[in-house]
Amino acid sequence: MRKLNAFTGVVFGLLLGFTVNYLSRKYLAQGEDFPFYGDQVIILTMIGWALGFMIGVGAFVGPYRWLMNRDLSYEDQMWLAGKDAGISRYFRFTTDHKVVGIQYLVMTMVLLGVGGTLAMMVRTQLAMPNNHFINHSMYNSFVGLHGIIMIIATIIMVTGPFGNFILPIMIGARDMAFPRLNALSFWLIFAAVPILLAAPFLGGISTGWTAYAPLSTQAPPGMDAYILAIIIFAVSSAVAGANITTTAVTLRARGMTWDRTPIFVYGAVASVGVAIPAFPMFMASQIFSGLDRATGSSFYDATNGGSGWLYANLFWLMGHPEVYVILLPALVALLEIVPVFSRSPLFSFNAAVAGIVGITGLSVLVWAHHMYASGWAPNLNAPFMLTTEIISIPTGLLFLVFIGTIWRGKIWVRLPMIAVYAVLWNFLIGGITGIYLSDVPADMALHGSMYVTAHFHYTLMGAGLTGMIGATAYWFPKMTGRMLNEKIATPAFLIMQVGFQVTFMGMFLVGLEGQPRRVAIYDILFANGNKISTIGAYTIFFGALIMLVTIIDSWRHGEIAPANPWGSQTLEWKVTNPIPLENFLVPPVVTGDPYQFGKPDVYDLGSAKEKVEV
Amino acid sequence: MSTNESTRGSVSEFIRRPYVRHIFIIWVFVTIAIGFFAPVQSRLMGNSASLEMDVVKETMTIFTFWSAPVAGLVISIALYSLFGWRSKGDTAPTEDGSPMRSNSKVVVGWLVGSSVLCVMLLVWGLAAMSESHNESDPAKIHTVDVVGNQWVWNFDYTEDGNFSSPVLYLPVDEPVMFNITSVDVIHSFWIVEMGVKMDANPHETTHMRVTPTKLGVFNVRCAELCGLNHSAMFTKVHVVSKSDYLSWLDSMKGSVQ
Numbered sequence: 001m002r003k004l005n006a007f008t009g010v011v012f013g014l015l016l017g018f019t020v021n022y023l024s025r026k027y028l029a030q031g032e033d034f035p036f037y038g039d040q041v042i043i044l045t046m047i048g049w050a051l052g053f054m055i056g057v058g059a060f061v062g063p064y065r066w067l068m069n070r071d072l073s074y075e076d077q078m079w080l081a082g083k084d085a086g087i088s089r090y091f092r093f094t095t096d097h098k099v100v101g102i103q104y105l106v107m108t109m110v111l112l113g114v115g116g117t118l119a120m121m122v123r124t125q126l127a128m129p130n131n132h133f134i135n136h137s138m139y140n141s142f143v144g145l146h147g148i149i150m151i152i153a154t155i156i157m158v159t160g161p162f163g164n165f166i167l168p169i170m171i172g173a174r175d176m177a178f179p180r181l182n183a184l185s186f187w188l189i190f191a192a193v194p195i196l197l198a199a200p201f202l203g204g205i206s207t208g209w210t211a212y213a214p215l216s217t218q219a220p221p222g223m224d225a226y227i228l229a230i231i232i233f234a235v236s237s238a239v240a241g242a243n244i245t246t247t248a249v250t251l252r253a254r255g256m257t258w259d260r261t262p263i264f265v266y267g268a269v270a271s272v273g274v275a276i277p278a279f280p281m282f283m284a285s286q287i288f289s290g291l292d293r294a295t296g297s298s299f300y301d302a303t304n305g306g307s308g309w310l311y312a313n314l315f316w317l318m319g320h321p322e323v324y325v326i327l328l329p330a331l332v333a334l335l336e337i338v339p340v341f342s343r344s345p346l347f348s349f350n351a352a353v354a355g356i357v358g359i360t361g362l363s364v365l366v367w368a369h370h371m372y373a374s375g376w377a378p379n380l381n382a383p384f385m386l387t388t389e390i391i392s393i394p395t396g397l398l399f400l401v402f403i404g405t406i407w408r409g410k411i412w413v414r415l416p417m418i419a420v421y422a423v424l425w426n427f428l429i430g431g432i433t434g435i436y437l438s439d440v441p442a443d444m445a446l447h448g449s450m451y452v453t454a455h456f457h458y459t460l461m462g463a464g465l466t467g468m469i470g471a472t473a474y475w476f477p478k479m480t481g482r483m484l485n486e487k488i489a490t491p492a493f494l495i496m497q498v499g500f501q502v503t504f505m506g507m508f509l510v511g512l513e514g515q516p517r518r519v520a521i522y523d524i525l526f527a528n529g530n531k532i533s534t535i536g537a538y539t540i541f542f543g544a545l546i547m548l549v550t551i552i553d554s555w556r557h558g559e560i561a562p563a564n565p566w567g568s569q570t571l572e573w574k575v576t577n578p579i580p581l582e583n584f585l586v587p588p589v590v591t592g593d594p595y596q597f598g599k600p601d602v603y604d605l606g607s608a609k610e611k612v613e614v
Numbered sequence: 615m616s617t618n619e620s621t622r623g624s625v626s627e628f629i630r631r632p633y634v635r636h637i638f639i640i641w642v643f644v645t646i647a648i649g650f651f652a653p654v655q656s657r658l659m660g661n662s663a664s665l666e667m668d669v670v671k672e673t674m675t676i677f678t679f680w681s682a683p684v685a686g687l688v689i690s691i692a693l694y695s696l697f698g699w700r701s702k703g704d705t706a707p708t709e710d711g712s713p714m715r716s717n718s719k720v721v722v723g724w725l726v727g728s729s730v731l732c733v734m735l736l737v738w739g740l741a742a743m744s745e746s747h748n749e750s751d752p753a754k755i756h757t758v759d760v761v762g763n764q765w766v767w768n769f770d771y772t773e774d775g776n777f778s779s780p781v782l783y784l785p786v787d788e789p790v791m792f793n794i795t796s797v798d799v800i801h802s803f804w805i806v807e808m809g810v811k812m813d814a815n816p817h818e819t820t821h822m823r824v825t826p827t828k829l830g831v832f833n834v835r836c837a838e839l840c841g842l843n844h845s846a847m848f849t850k851v852h853v854v855s856k857s858d859y860l861s862w863l864d865s866m867k868g869s870v871q
Contacts (some may be wrong), residue, residue: 213735344711347716351716386736394723396728400724409712410711425689435681441673444812513659517837
C-alpha cells in the first residue's frame with residue numbers, strides 16, 4: 001500500500017487501458033454489420049484506464065484489506081492520513097481532509113485554466129463575423145468542452161476545497177465522517193479528467209455541453225469520452241455528497257446545536273443534498289446515450305420508439321438543481337465573510353436558512369423552464385413558469401440577509417468583502433435577466449440566443465466563480481498559512497470584474513439583436529457586440545493570469561499569516577497554523593453562534609431624544 | 615432635531631436618520647436610472663414584426679420597471695455602505711458595527727413585497743400566454759409545415775398550395791400556424807423579429823402560431839445547435855400584402871414537389 005501514489009496510478013491506468021484496448025480491438029466484432037465497434041473499443045479502453053488508475057493509486061486498499069481480514073492498523077491509518085509526510089502526501093491517496101481540500105483547490109484551478117483557455121479560443125474565433133481562426137467542427141467542440149469543463153469546475157470549486165478543508169474544522173471535528181471516501185471522491189475526478197480531455201483528440205464533440213440527443217448519437221468518438229467522464233464524475237459527487245452530509249449531521253462539536261452552526265455548513269449540506277438525487281439523472285442520461293451509441297439501443301431514437309425529449313428531461317432534472325449546487329456554496333461562503341467584514345451579526349440567520357432550503361427545495365420543480373421552446377409539453381409551460389418565478393422569493397431572502405448584515409456595519413474593505421459587492425451586482429443582473437427568461441413568451445424570443453449565455457455567465461461566473469474567489473481570498477491564510485498579496489490580487493480581481501461586465505454586456509446586446517448560441521460565424525449585424533465581448537474576454541484572461549501568478553507567489557513567499565487575521569469567530573480560525581493533523585488538540589465545546597459581533601450605538605439603545613453624532 | 619414624541623425605532627424617527635435619507639436619495643437615482651434603461655432592451659431587439667413580439671417587448675420593459683425599485687434598494691444600500699459605513703484603512707476595524715440580528719418587520723415586509731412582485735410577474739405572464747391562444751377566426755389561420763434538415767429549412771405549403779419551398783412567404787396581419795418537424799436532429803425554428811421560436815424534433819410535430827404585423831424581410835435562424843453547420847442554418851421570411859402573397863402562391867403552384 002505504501003508504494004501506491006498518483007504515479008503508480010497513471011502507470012496502472014495506462015497498462016490496463018492499453019491491455020483492454022488491445023483485447024477489445026482483437027476480439028470485438030467489427031465490420032459493416034457491427035457499426036458500434038469504434039465506440040465500444042473507446043468506452044472499454046477508458047474504463048480500463050479509470051479502473052487501472054484507481055487500483056494503482058490505492059483507492060481499493062481499504063476494502064481489499066478488509067476482505068483479506070488484514071484491516072488497516074493504526075499506523076496504516078496515520079500513514080494514509082499523511083502524518084509527518086511532507087509534500088508527497090498531496091500526490092497519493094491521502095485521507096486527511098486538509099490534503100483533499102488542497103488537492104481539490106489545485107484541480108479546480110487547473111480545470112478553470114483549461115476551460116478558460118477554451119473560452120479564449122471561442123472568443124478569438126468570434127472576434128470577427130466570418131473568422132477562420134478555427135474550423136466549425138473544432139469550434140463546436142471547444143464550445144461544448146468549455147461548457148462541460150467549467151460546469152465540473154464550478155460544481156467542485158467551493159465544496160471541494162472549502163467544504164473539505166474548512167468545514168470539518170468549522171464544526172469542530174477531527175476529519176470528515178468518511179475520510180477514505182473523501183480521497184476516493186477526489187481521485188475519481190483525477191481519473192475522469194484525462195478522459196474528458198481526450199475528447200478533442202477523438203474527433204471532439206459536436207454538441208454543446210448539454211450533449212443533446214439525438215445529435216449526441218451521431219457525434220464523433222469524443223462524445224464517448226464525455227459520456228464516461230460524466231459517469232465517473234457522478235459517482236465522485238455522490239460519494240462526496242454522502243460524506244459532507246454525514247459529517248455535518250453527526251460530527252458537530254459538543255454544544256454546536258443547529259442554531260449555532262455556521263451558515264456555510266447549511267449551504268454546503270443543502271447543495272450536496274440536492275446534488276444527490278439530481279446527479280444520478282445526469283448519469284442515467286449519459287448511460288443511455290452511451291448505450292445508444294455503442295449498442296444501437298433507441299432510448300433517444302424517435303424512429304424506434306425512443307425520444308429526444310427523454311434526454312432533455314433527464315438532463316434538465318439534473319441541470320437545474322445543478323446550478324444551485326454551483327451557486328449556493330459560493331453564496332454561503334460569502335455569508336460567512338460578510339458578518340466578519342461588517343463586524344455585525346448575520347442578519348436574520350433564520351431567513352438565510354429559509355432561503356437556502358427554499359431554493360434547494362424548489363430547484364427540483366423548475367427544470368422544464370429550459371424546455372419551454374421544445375414543444376414537449378406546452379400545457380406544462382405555465383406551471384413551470386409558476387415554480388420558476390416563485391424561486392425568486394427565497395433567492396430574494398438571501399439578498400436581504402446580505403444587505404441586512406451590511407446595514408450599519410463597520411465595513412472593512414478587503415478582497416473577500418470586495419467580492420461580496422461584486423457578487424451582489426452580478427447576481428442582481430443575473431437574477432433579473434433570469435426573470436425575463438422565466439416568462440414563457442419572452443423566453444420564446446430569447447431562448448437559444450446569446451442572451452441566455454450572458455444570463456448564465458452572470459449567475460454562474462459573476463456570482464458563483466466570483467464568490468469562490470472571495471472564499472479563496474478569505475480562507476487563504478488558513479489553508480496556506482500565508483496572506484494573499486492583495487496589493488496585486490485586488491487590482492487583478494477588479495480587472496477581471498470590469499472585463500466580465502464588458503464581455504457579457506456585449507453578449508446581452510447581440511442576444512437581443514438576434515444572435516443564436518453556439519455559432520462559429522455570425523451575421524455582420526452582430527459584429528460590434530462580438531468585438532466588445534472579445535475585448536472583454538481578453539481583459540478577463542489578463543486579470544486571471546495576474547491573479548493566478550499572485551496566488552502561486554503568495555502561496556510560496558507570502559507574508560506568514562496569524563491564526564485569525566480577519567477576527568472571525570468560526571472555529572477554523574481558532575486553530576493555529578500549521579494545523580495539527582487532527583485539527584484540535586482538545587475537542588472544542590461551543591457555547592454560542594459565530595456571529596457575536598456588534599457594539600450598540602445610539603440607534604440601538606437610548607432614545608432619539610439624544611443628539612446623534614453621525 | 616428630533617422631537618420629544620418620537621421614540622427609537624418608530625418610522626418617523628427612522629426616516630429622520632441621516633443615513634436613511636442618503637440611502638433614499640441614492641435609491642431614487644438608481645431606480646430612475648434603471649427605469650430609463652428599461653426601454654433600451656426593447657429597442658435593441660429591433661422593430662417588432664408580429665403581435666407576439668409586441669408582447670415580448672412590453673414584458674421585458676415592464677418587468678424591468680417592476681424590478682427597478684428592488685434592485686435600487688440593494689444597490690443603494692451597498693453603495694452607501696462603501697462610503698457611510700466604511701472603516702478607514704486596511705487594518706481590522708477597531709470597533710464593531712451594529713449588533714442588530716434581525717428585524718421581523720423588515721423580513722415580513724420583504725417577503726410580502728417579493729411575493730407581491732412574484733404574483734404580478736405571474737399574472738402578467740399568464741395573461742400574455744392566454745392572449746396568444748385567442749382564436750378570432752379559425753378559418754383564417756394559414757398553415758405552413760416546416761421541416762428542419764441538417765442544415766436547411768424547408769417549407770411545405772400543403773393548405774394554401776401543394777408545394778415545397780426553401781423560402782418562406784407570409785401574408786401580413788393574418789395568423790399562421792406552423793407545424794414543425796425535423797428529419798434528423800433537434801433544430802429550433804426561430805423567426806427573430808417576430809419573437810417566436812419552436813424546436814423541430816425528429817419524428818414529432820410541434821406547433822407555433824404567429825401573426826406578422828409588418829411588411830418586410832425578416833430573419834429565420836436555427837436556435838438549437840444541430841451539428842457542423844448550425845451557424846449557417848438560416849433563411850428569410852418575406853411578409854407581403856395579401857395580393858402579393860396570392861401571386862406568389864400562384865407562381866409556386868406550378869412547381870410540383
